Amino acid sequence: MDRKDRLDAFGVSAMLGFAVLFAFNQVVIKVTIEGIQPIFAAGLRSLLGLAALIVWMRWRGISMHMTRGQMWGAALVGALFSIEFLCIFLALDITTVSRASVIFYTMPIWLGLIAHFALPGERLTGVRLLGFGIAIGGVVWAFLDRSSGQASLLGDVLALIAALSWAGIALTVRLTPVSTAPAEMQLAAQLAISTVVFFALAPLFGPLLRDFSMIHGAGLLFQSIVTVLFGFLLWFAMMKIYPASDIAAFSFLSPVLSVFMGWWLLGEHIGPEIIGALVLVCIGLLLISRRKPVPA
Numbered sequence: 001m002d003r004k005d006r007l008d009a010f011g012v013s014a015m016l017g018f019a020v021l022f023a024f025n026q027v028v029i030k031v032t033i034e035g036i037q038p039i040f041a042a043g044l045r046s047l048l049g050l051a052a053l054i055v056w057m058r059w060r061g062i063s064m065h066m067t068r069g070q071m072w073g074a075a076l077v078g079a080l081f082s083i084e085f086l087c088i089f090l091a092l093d094i095t096t097v098s099r100a101s102v103i104f105y106t107m108p109i110w111l112g113l114i115a116h117f118a119l120p121g122e123r124l125t126g127v128r129l130l131g132f133g134i135a136i137g138g139v140v141w142a143f144l145d146r147s148s149g150q151a152s153l154l155g156d157v158l159a160l161i162a163a164l165s166w167a168g169i170a171l172t173v174r175l176t177p178v179s180t181a182p183a184e185m186q187l188a189a190q191l192a193i194s195t196v197v198f199f200a201l202a203p204l205f206g207p208l209l210r211d212f213s214m215i216h217g218a219g220l221l222f223q224s225i226v227t228v229l230f231g232f233l234l235w236f237a238m239m240k241i242y243p244a245s246d247i248a249a250f251s252f253l254s255p256v257l258s259v260f261m262g263w264w265l266l267g268e269h270i271g272p273e274i275i276g277a278l279v280l281v282c283i284g285l286l287l288i289s290r291r292k293p294v295p296a
Contacts, residue, residue, distance in 0.1 A: 022254050023255075023258040025222075028223055040202040049223075064188070067177070081194050088104055090158050095155025097258055107170075118175070131288040136284070143156050145273035
């Protein structure tokens with residue numbers, strides 16, 4: 001599909017679907033780790049997702065080769081991916097979907113801050129700088145709130161580290177030769193490295209299985225095939241077709257939908273404080289992702 005300068009009807013529909021999928025995925029993780037230890041579950045997800053991805057790549061005839069220059073970037077991306085999901089799986093084990101999602105989906109905020117110093121032409125000025133300040137206020141509010149259900153300071157910190165790691169992945173892909181590798185190979189590197197890391201660390205976090213039942217296995221398969229394979233590949237495809245600023249503008253929908261699904265599907269208590277923090281974060285994300293006007 002040709003590169004486009006703005007989202008069309010297909011792009012809007014795809015991004016809405018993406019936001020719903022990744023919001024629902026937080027609920028699925030929360031349910032899955034009730035029956036499977038979080039780090040072991042993350043390892044199984046990476047392994048099954050990698051297997052499905054290899055089948056997909058062979059079917060599509062996509063090369064599985066990487067140059068030596070691409071490999072070090074892939075190794076760094078894989079390490080950051082491992083940290084991201086190690087933290088978010090542990091966070092969802094000790095705090096609510098609502099709290100973790102408000103903090104986790106602040107990734108564009110931290111990416112914007114890092115890009116301000118690391119990338120030319122990405123300075124936070126004017127409206128975008130205001131958005132950054134508002135969003136940070138929302139994150140601080142979420143940290144200070146101890147009344148919204150299963151509040152955990154450790155869970156909040158883990159969700160924040162996951163968001164920072166996610167931003168690090170985006171920056172690494174932008175600045176290293178791994179950006180020239182096919183999107184499928186970038187994802188394969190992340191899944192392969194994280195599989196090894198998670199299986200090595202899983203025994204340190206207690207019994208591998210909890211009160212396992214079929215719903216936990218179904219949740220694992222959903223994450224491995226629907227979220228990891230099709231969700232991540234959809235994201236890569238959308239980034240190739242549509243402007244990054246338009247794609248980023250939809251990032252505010254995921255925390256909103258995650259909070260809603262946590263309340264609707266899991267019966268989580270949502271206090272006014274977490275709603276206020278969510279509103280501030282979303283306003284900040286919208287301002288940060290605002291496209292610069294094109295000179296006449």
